[in-house]
Amino acid sequence: MGAFRNSSGGTLDRTQRIRFRFDGKQYSGFQGDTLASALLANGVRVVGRSFKYHRPRGVFGMGVEEPSAMVRLRTGARAEPNVRVTEVELFDGLEAHSQHCWPSVNFDLGAIANVMSPLLPAGFYYKTFMWPATKWMFYEHFIRKAAGLGSSATEPDPDNYSRSYEFCDVLIVGAGPAGLSAALSAASSGAKVMLVDETPDGGGRLRFDDEVINDGPADKWLNETLRELSKMPNFEFRFRTTAFGYYDQNMVVALERVSDHLPEPEPGQVRQRVLQIRAKQVVLASGSIERxxxxxxxxxxxxxxxxxxxxxxxxxxxxxxxxxxxxxxxxxxxxxxxxxxxxxxxxxxxxxxxxxxxxxxxxxxxxxxxxxxxxxxxxxxxxxxxxxxxxxxxxxxxxxxxxxxxxxxxxxxxxxGWTPTIHLFSHAQGKLNFDDSISAFVPGADIPALHVVGSANGEFSLAACLRQGSDAGIESAKQAGYETTASVSIPTAPEESVGDMEPLWSVPRTGSRVKRFVDIQNDVTIDDIELAHTEGFVSVEHLKRYTTLGMGTDQGRTSNINGLANLARLRKAEVPEVGHTTFRPPYTPVSLGALAGVDFSEHLSPVRRTPLHQWHERNHAHLQNSGVWKRPAYYPRTGESVQDAILRETRHVREKVGITDVSSLGKIDVQGRDAAEFLERIYINRWKSLQIGRCRYGLMLREDGFVFDDGTSTRLSENEFYMTTTTANAGPVLEHMEIYAQTVWPELHVHLTSISDQWAGMALAGPFSRNVLNTVIGEQAASNENLPYMGVINARIADVPVLVFRVSFSGELGYEIHIPSRQAELVWETILAAGQEWEIAPYGLEAMTILRIEKGHVVAAELDGRTTAADLGFGRMMKPDGDYVGKRLAERSALTANGRKQLVGIKSIDSSPIPRGAQIIAEPSGGKPAQTFGQVTSACFSPHLNQEIGLALIKDGRLIYGKTMYAASPLTGREVPVEIVHHIFVDAEGERVRG
Amino acid sequence: MLLIPCPWCGKRAQTEFTYRGDATVERPDLADSDSQWYDYVYTRDNPRGEHTEWWHHTGGCRKWFKVRRNTWTHEVISSEPPVRD
Amino acid sequence: MAKSPFKRYSGFSLLRNALSNHRRWPRAWRDPEPRKSYDVIIVGAGGHGLATAYYLAKLHGVKNIAVLEKGWLGGGNTGRNTTIVRSNYMLDGNANFYEHSLKLWEGLSKELNYNVMFSQRGVLNLAHSDSEMESFAIRGNAMRLNGIDAELLLPDQIRQMVPHLDCSQSTRYPIFGGLLQERGGTARHDAVAWGYARGADALGVDIIQNCEVSGIRVKDNRVVGVDTNRGSIDAPKVGLAVAGNSGRLAAMAGLKLPIESHVLQAMVTEPLKPIIHTVVTSGASHVYINQTDKGEVLFGGDLDLYNSYAQRGNLPRIEYVVQSVLTLFPCLRRVRLMRTWGGVMDMSMDGSPIIGKLPIDGMYFNGGWCYGGFKATPGSGWCFAHTIANDEPHELNKALSLERFETGALLDEKGSGAFAFSH
Missing domain, CATH: 3.50.50.60 (FAD/NAD(P)-binding domain)
Known part of the structure; x- marks a missing residue:
């Protein structure tokens, strides 16, 4: 099969012929081939083109080290660029295309760059394309056309990826002779051993070197060892698995290519899986790479x-x-x-x-x-x-x-010569030493729980690799708590005398134009290194960055050391003096899909749904994201526009009665004999004086004196408060209170429990809300005497115990009813049924927003983390005596000075809508830059006032009620004159809410 | 992925925790000077090396505790509950 | 060192040097021995320190300047960032400063005779909710009224501009619109350090690499010099531009700063034929993405969120950033991540930088750059040079003083308070 294939030999399954295509042409190979071996067998020499000069490139290596033979594998949504042909297991129907060439790999017009190469030395682009000064983007346009290697797919990948968390006593990376020998000894101790290897069948050099182990052919030992290991219950082998990163505390991360060797994954099978492996001990037997x-x-x-x-x-x-x-x-x-x-x-x-x-x-x-x-x-x-x-x-x-x-x-x-593969050792912050005898960097000082063995450790004799592996296996198992009882027989190989290698970092120059390549992917030559040196780029990092040496997809596995050594030669220094660049994860490129697993797109973050979510869906609510929550925005009726629906809901609350889901509010149960004292220190206002059965609006600061959050809290008993927070800050407020309770004032007896999930909430608001409430909790139960403004009662609705709070966010007579979550829908439906008489209707976030702007209630738009309590008109809430969070830093000069932006209302003077996100300026700008005095934080059409209104933070705003300023939105080309007014538009005296 | 030793729950993955920074600063009293308050809220030793810091077992027991960790090597040295004398 | 007649870089000099096989290029900068004393010492040969030295020499006539660098120039965050340049800030104190910087970028290649590849391909912030659109509008309007370009885009415009972006409704946080700064873009990070180094060197500045400052000598509350591993060096003025290590240097002078060091990761994919021609950022998951002129897709996200001086990060952040990238660009799932790395950020307590005087006479501080130091490089050097030369800040960096933390005149764009990692 193929002109360059011998009729016998190898470890192929010659009964299984496999057809594949390269650049559209049909070829065949055998089961067991890689794409590289199959192409070579068919005499295909030119596989791709180099990055910079578009020089022809063929297969150079055999595995992960391959610098240049890369293709675009598969087609359509499964197309994958820059795949090393040496790592592709041949499968039937495989399709690969050469890349970075046009019109074809054998005749590539891009090769003009090769002709031009005398003009394109390392870093040439820093020295030119500067004329005319503004035209870089013109040149760049063409440079970008030449950029990149292969093209990515343009459709989303149909395959799936997953992640698994693995735990073992001893993890062995690499199943060559040293790794297998380590596995045998470690596993014999009873330790849980995992062995990962990037190839489909392990064996390392034993698969293609003619060696002797235990006086027999090495492949016999290899097969026996694999069989023996596979029988051990405490041993696990992961083939096609590349350990690509070593992270803190002995966590090795590996990529398992589960089905890349198949035309496509089997149904239900993932394509690749990332393993996060926590091992007590790690044996690194990752081998070495020829240079x-x-x-x-x-x-x-x-x-x-x-x-x-x-x-x-x-x-x-x-x-x-x-x-x-x-x-x-x-x-x-x-x-x-x-x-x-x-x-x-x-x-x-x-x-x-x-x-x-x-x-x-x-x-x-x-x-x-x-x-x-x-x-x-x-x-x-x-x-x-x-x-x-x-x-x-x-x-x-x-x-x-x-x-x-x-x-x-x-x-x-x-x-x-050979370069030990010590990337993972470097990821683990291991220091490297330069070993002159092999002219390579080898692991230096030991790292706890990490053993480097075999040729990764600079040991190239087979006998020694087997010995080191076995010793490390015993030692790592021992350190993981498994003493080997049986005597372990170390596999043996003939000891041989090997001639010393002599470094040859480059063949000296023989002609001025002869290119001697160091990095054949990025086309970095010895001349480039000399140029970098001439210009003073003499640190290894400067060299790398100036010449792009080793920055390709192969990360310079076969070339880096040559580059460093040539720099050392030019600097007349030794290689270790020059040093090496830092190895960074991943050891070998890893697909983004595998790293992401399943948590992206619609699964980027979890969705939180309120206990009433299904009701909202059944009733055609338009659901919108509100942070992590899905909340109803409005409930459109047939034939109704969005705007109409919102205005209808808003009017309905002002004129009749509405109900809305506020379950996403944070709810915290504060208990303990110091609960009141604790709240006194968390909020800026007073809490000890609050009577049982009453609630109060509270405002809390951060320790830097700016407003953090607000909400109402209720005294349920002497030592228990029911606190609410804004939706967005439910988590942060609890953490904030916990750190004060646990670390700043541990002497206070207070216990905090999040009950956000356990309790649902609904707000009932409108002139008829009391009528509705009385119907469900009992005649007159909600009378002004029984349940005054800011009062709280326990009640039952549909036999469900509920808390009823007389609070209002809308400026209407209103209540909040909090219910155990499981019964939320029952209670909601009961209220809706009872409210039919008063035409009760649900309303969503949009109507709620208009209602709260009309009432001048602040939300996140105003609590933007830069406002003080006084800015928002809450200055008088700040109690003058006693400590509370934020008190001292709120007294700083810049927080108390004149000229701060204060919360005000604004009304459109010419009744045109106030642009959202407008800035406030003093005079019409005429489209020119202008000084700003503040910004519009919220704006809407108020159906109640039949007017365009908004809230704004304006410099000394409370001093200039009545003044005309301009809400400027250059982004939309609009400027609207507005009158500065008080921020409460509705029920400023509180008659409605108290009525 | 760091393993953070919660004094109550044992070692858990870092993703269960919230970090809060320097645990050596102590909240001054109301009567203390402006500069003490400024230091408490703003200035940090920010050492390269061992650092005592607050972690919160947000996805677990919800306790704040002190961790001694090296900011240079990421080695986690010890942890303890937030005792004060 | 052979003198070359072609010191200036141009297409012509490239051609001439090609004839001599590029063996006669002059050194980009000298490698001088430190002298006993200088008029000004800048600690830190990153972009900021080098730019400061350049402008001190160029605009303020300071003659004896040394820039001391513990490693190799440009080796800190200058060479580790995601290369994004923009001035889309809301608060005046930041906006005017960054806009000045952006204007310097626009002429920088010419100024330095070094192609820093400043590419104004636009910086697009994506909004994923109505309220995010509203806050973008507040910011965009503030920018426009400050004379900075900004445009609010609707999903349709975004779809056209960034073809492979997922603008569908089937994602967790669909795109509602965006704020575009067209004049924003990217630049080649290393080139900025190298260009300023070459420019400063030509003006006589001594750039001394492998020279680690181990102490700052102060007498009667006045700085007199620094100790280094290459001996003591005297100077009446010392400027620190060592973001990432600011705390350590300040401690040498007995000062504590409102700064914590945190690690921020960045990463690139293998090179691909360019398909993303705009800088795209998203606040929903905090990620910023661009595709380099080499074809690599380059992106970053949030901090690792614990104090760190290690220039390496951890896996959970990488996973989350990649998830965010794939959420925006689903077609990249089979593309491979090639390299990840970390930089140590000076995270200030309000998320904005500090350029100003320190409480010790003759000492000046430049740091606290958080995520945003690279784009500030020219403006930072320009303002810092002014501050050092005149012993008082320029109007443009007045708001960036250290004192603002004491007075409360903070520049907290995000409004997240005195938690360094939260910005």
Whole structure:
């Protein structure tokens, strides 16, 4: 299957042929392939284009490290941009498209950027596009056209995502030899062990390296180990799961790709799941990643990591080329020679930059391939992919290598050494040390409850990886409280001598225009690093930001260290002196959908519904959001406009009787022998003098002296108060009172309980409200004597015990009836039935708003967190003696000075509507900027006054009643002359509410 | 996700709690100076390192308590009820 | 250092330097050793500190200026923010200051001969309720009467302007409208620090990196200099511009501030072909989103909500911010988050910044920037330079004094009171 696939070998299921499309062309592969192996098997070399210069890019790596072979996977609403082909498991019907190229990946007009590249060095955009000065956005328009890699879908993803919370004693990250060995020992202790691995089947390098464990083939040990582990009840394996972040207190977060390997999720199956794993101990066996060597045109398709070439050969039986050159500075790449031979490819030469001989095993692996020591690949040749390489002898330090000969080849297998994958260790704030022997950063000082083992710890010999893993397994289980009783047998592997690697951070320059790529996704070259250095961008962070090194989607896994080391070379410093940039989560990009789980769109925040919600729905209320609540705005009748409905409801309250749902008010039960004293300190007014069975309006400040909240509170008994708060502040007020009760005045005996959910509330208002109430609670029970203004009685409605408060928000005779929530609808219906005689009608928030503006009642619009009690006309409520919250800071000069904005009423003089959100100015502005004296906080048409009115906060407003000012709304182009009046428009003397 | 040790309920996820900041400031008496009141409401030690702070178990027992936590490492060191002498 | 004949940046100099393979570009700034004394020391080489030094040298004729930086210049919040520039404030004390800053932005690339990529692509605040529309109207009208551009948009206009935004009714908080400031937009954050650094350096300012201040020397309530890991440096005037670490620096002078340090996270997706061309913010869940010229969708939200000096955040905030982004842009669900990071915010007790004198003679303070320091960079440097040079604030930063917390003349745009984290 495919011209580059060997007829045997690999671990594929060759009975299952899989068809897929790339750029519209049909190909096939086998079950077990990745998209990368299948494309390589079919001889597809150019997969994408690089970010900046649009140079052709092919498969470079084999997994998460892949910098350049990215596609747009799937189509339509499931389309996903920037997917690394190395991580895609092939499924039937797969469709992938190349991206960041036009019209096609093989002929991309964007490649003009490559021709222009001499003009486009690192940071070129900071130096130009400044003429003419105002035209940056013109240039930017074209720059944005070239921006981005792939395109996102434009439709919402139909798939689902979820989240799960996991707990275990020992979490092991990575199922390579070290991780599996750790799992065996940890699990044998009885500890609950979880092992996560990003691949579908684990095994790490054992899947594609020819190794020996316990004197047998490594894959035999691997399969036995997996089988053994799967039988243990205290062990759990999560494949296709990438640990991407390490957060405070040993929380590892991982992404499980539940169904990405399927054409689409099965019914009821999620696509991906985020695991938040709390582990007592974490073993990090995340392995290491091979790195590249920057040499001339080392970015072309056909240049690949040696380990990847080996992997494609052994696991997928794919030859990544027919004639290969291996270019290395260490022993590990020699295994690629035998691997290539096994798939019938020819290895022309191994170019080893070291002068000393490789180790014994490497020499065995070399076989009869030609070894060119002390040499380097100077550059590749070929138009769209490698056709030959120039080889040269290493000269003295810094000098250009001398070209010795050219070798015809179509594949360069490069190995610049190995970089431990220590991202999670860094997320955990672990400090890194530079290990000269492997020229890489390795974990430094220990972090509690975190063990780094194997090649992630800079240990590259298989025997040592197995040993370290096993030791860490035992130790972590022990620290989690599980002592291993049985003796654990540590898996063994032959100890081998490995030749020392010698760092080769770049092949010295051989020609002024020859590009040596460091970061092949973002097209950052050695020249760019030199330019950054020349210009003084010599800190690693400056280098990264100026050149964009390592800022691509691969986060520079194969390239960062090369960049740092080249900066060190230029600075004539050692690599550790130069330092490294900070690793930040996520380790590998994570879909937004998975991070969000299900809590977005209509589930962004919970919906709160009042106990009467179903009644409102049945009665066609228009429900609107009011913070987290759904509340009825109005109850339109057939054929009625919104405005008509609102005005009808408003008039109905003033003329007859209406009822509205106020269940969302905060309700707090305040009990204890110091309850009155406590309220005295929470509110600005007096509470100890309040008689039982009476309620009072209360205003509370924040400690900084500004108004916090208001509401009425009722003394139910000597030591019990029933407090109400505004809807929005129900939670904050309770917290506020709790902190004072528990921490500031713990000596006060007071107990606070939220009863907001337990009690529903409804306001009955209008001239006939007493008639209605008497009907339901008993003749004359609501008489002025029995239930005077600001009085409270216990009563029964439909045999339900209720509290009836004589309070009014509307300026009409009115009551609030509070009922245990479960009986709310019964009581509501009972009142409605009883009120039919007086044509009772429900009213919503809109009518309530008009009624309260007419009455001059303040709400959140006026209690905006910047107003004082005095600003709102409550200055006299502030008791002169005794402490209360906010008292002292309310006395500050700026809170008491003249010139503050005060609450007033405004009336439209020419009867045009007062623009909402208008600012108050002294003279007509003529559309020009003008000094403002305040703002309109609420405005409406008052059906009662048949006038456009509003409330406003205006500088020294109470001193200028009668004055004309202008409500200016430049946003709507309107300016309305208004008269400043007192803020109470209706029932200023309180005759209605007391009547 | 921090785990906050509620003195009454034990360790719980941070999402159950409300944070309120510096727990070392003490509310002055009415007779104390303006500057003491100013400091109480506004100025903070704001240390980089160990910090004593108020947390409220909003989604649990609804108690306020003091947590000692490192603002540099996020290590949670201890917690205690809001006792005053 | 090779002298280049092409010190000024332009398309022409780029062309000329291409001929020499870009090996002859001059250094963007020097790397001087600290001198024994300066006329003014600015602590902190972020955008604000560098801009201050630039304007001190350029507009106030101050000759001997040092900017001390404990790490690398531009490495704090200048290089960690979501790059949004706007002046859509309601309260006069803020509005006039930020508008002055916005005007400086409009000429900044030319002023600095450095392309800071200030892109006035508009900042759109979305309203999700009628009352939010009303408060937007109050703010927008205040802006217009202050001479600042603002427009109130209806859902239809928004749908046209931001095509992939969910303007349907099926979401938790449907969009009711928005407040647009067209002159707002984004700029390239690093370039601002680098541009000011290059400009200040050319005017003779010593920018000294890897120089950590460990003490502030005060004699008879007058500052005389600072101690650093590279020795003591004398100066009669010291300005602090170290937002995030203001408390620590002030403590060195024995001062306490109305500021707490909190961590704020920001994050980017992988680069995508641009589909969002406006800065979109939403108050319903507090999120702000834009797509960079590289194609990454860049966004942030609320603080992590506990005091922190760690430049890293926690997962719950990331999840919530992502949920908010997907609520607005449902088509981004399969797009991947590439990087997250945190910055340490100076959260002031009223949510507005402080630029002014400290109670010690010769000491000046610039901080308390909360979420909003980046957009203020030019104006902040301009006003701070004026304050230091004249030993008194400019009219534009008079309201931003430290004393306002004592008198109660606060600038609390949100009205949430003396809780640093609430703003």
């Amino acid at each position: 590249s060597i920057p040499f001339g045109y080392n970015d072309k398709p056909g240049v690949m990591l040696a380990s990847a070439v080996r992997g494609y050969a052994l696991k997928y039986a794919v030859a990544c080329g027919r004639r290969a050159v291996v270019f290395t500075n260490n022993d590990s790449a020699y295994a690629t020679v035998t691997a290539l031979h096994s798939v019938g490819a020819q290895v022309v030469a191994v170019v080893d930059s070291r002068t000393q001989s490789p180790g014994k095993r490497a020499l065995e692996q070399l076989g009869d391939a030609k070894l060119i020591q002390g040499s380097v690949v100077i550059k590749t040749k070929g138009l769209r992919s490698v056709q030959a390489v120039e080889i040269g002898q290493i000269a003295d330090e810094g000098d250009s290598p001398k070209k010795s000969h050219t070798i015809r080849c179509d594949l360069v297998c490069v190995s610049g």
